[in-house]
Amino acid sequence: MECCENQNVKAEFLAKAKENLIAATVCFEADLFNACANRAYYAALQAAVAAIAHARIRSNRIDHGRVQADFSGELIQRRKSYPSKFKSYLSNMQFIRDKDDYTENSVSKEIAKRMGILHFRRKVVDTFGNTMFP
Secondary structure, three states: OOEOOOOOHHHHHHHHHHHHHHHHHHHHHOOOHHHHHHHHHHHHHHHHHHHHHHOOOOEOOOOHHHHHHHHHHHHHHHOOOOOHHHOOHHHHHHHHHHHHHHOOOOOOHHHHHHHOHHHHHHHHHHHHHHHHOO
């Protein structure tokens, strides 16, 4: 898939991010913390793709590592488009999701609360959305 060449990419991925954030919230409230972590990570990743598209950064495909590198390196460090505290959010969220999805470990309610899974993911999506669509 060609990323960031279509004018609709940012709107489509922000819509996906918001949908996944709603799903993460529903999962959290239903004590489905593994699913919550998964959906919350994708909400943040998709919001980052929307932010990258908005900034007209071109990429041949959507890849987790590339999205994280472009978002952190280009949008936070170089352009200072987003707060520096967002720099490690995507990689931290992916670590939690990967640990949950690919090991015998599960995300507990306490881990979800301590990590602020929904709080900082909601903040990321809201920040991206407000920046791109005031």
